[in-house]
Amino acid sequence: MAIKVFKNFFKKIFSSLFKNKKDIKLGFYGPPNAGKTSLANRICKDFTGEEIGSVSKIPHETRAVQFREKVQIEYKGKSMVFKMIDTPGIATKIDYEDFLKYKVKKNEAKQRAKEATQGIVESIKWLDDMDIVVIVLDATENPYNQVNITIIGNLVARKIPVLIVANKIDLKKADIKKLEAAFPEYEVVGLSAKYGENLEEFYESLFKLSKKV
Ligand SMILES: Nc1nc2c(ncn2[C@@H]2O[C@H](COP(=O)(O)OP(=O)(O)OP(=O)(O)O)[C@@H](O)[C@H]2O)c(=O)[nH]1
Numbered sequence: 001m002a003i004k005v006f007k008n009f010f011k012k013i014f015s016s017l018f019k020n021k022k023d024i025k026l027g028f029y030g031p032p033n034a035g036k037t038s039l040a041n042r043i044c045k046d047f048t049g050e051e052i053g054s055v056s057k058i059p060h061e062t063r064a065v066q067f068r069e070k071v072q073i074e075y076k077g078k079s080m081v082f083k084m085i086d087t088p089g090i091a092t093k094i095d096y097e098d099f100l101k102y103k104v105k106k107n108e109a110k111q112r113a114k115e116a117t118q119g120i121v122e123s124i125k126w127l128d129d130m131d132i133v134v135i136v137l138d139a140t141e142n143p144y145n146q147v148n149i150t151i152i153g154n155l156v157a158r159k160i161p162v163l164i165v166a167n168k169i170d171l172k173k174a175d176i177k178k179l180e181a182a183f184p185e186y187e188v189v190g191l192s193a194k195y196g197e198n199l200e201e202f203y204e205s206l207f208k209l210s211k212k213v
């Protein structure tokens, strides 16, 4: 009898300890083609062996929110469990004709444009649910645009911790300084998702930010 009471007591303590320990919801946001899926894939591949979704040079490849649960990231002896959420690229204008230059057929292009528009709505809807957001930007492009400012403004209003990634630093045209100047109040980590350059600094910043959750 005493043993049974003891057992139940410990069971209760244990489950209450772990019940509240939810995985950190980590969202990847940004404009199309910046490398959100490439970065999410690299992290997932490194820690789970599997990827999260398909990558393409054609914008709006990701047109529905996609997840990977229980991604345990280990860095410098520390370990944290994340739910990774890769989102469709956010754009202010989607024109099906833009896809034609990638040799996408007209009907397919129209369908892609329709799905991409729905994808943007879905991305924004999910924002509220995030614990941390990684904004992935293409460091070869001008950071001063409506999309970036709108995403960041939304996150600030919701008080969601933000980390900015200046992706594609393997390219000559990449300019991290310009991104840092554009968003001086945020930490900007330059990396290459495609070639896996400077991921250490990314994990360092991510773990630091996770303490705020
Ligand atoms: N050179 C270079 N190319 C990259 C890098 N990361 C991604 N790319 C390329 O950029 C293109 C877009 O990559 P995705 O990962 O599909 O980009 P995304 O942000 O998920 O795009 P959407 O799903 O359309 O919103 C692909 O051709 C990638 O190979 C990088 O670090 N360096």
Ligand SMILES: [Mg+2]
Binding pocket: 036, 037, 038, 054, 055, 061, 062, 087, 088, 089
């Ligand atoms: Mg994508």
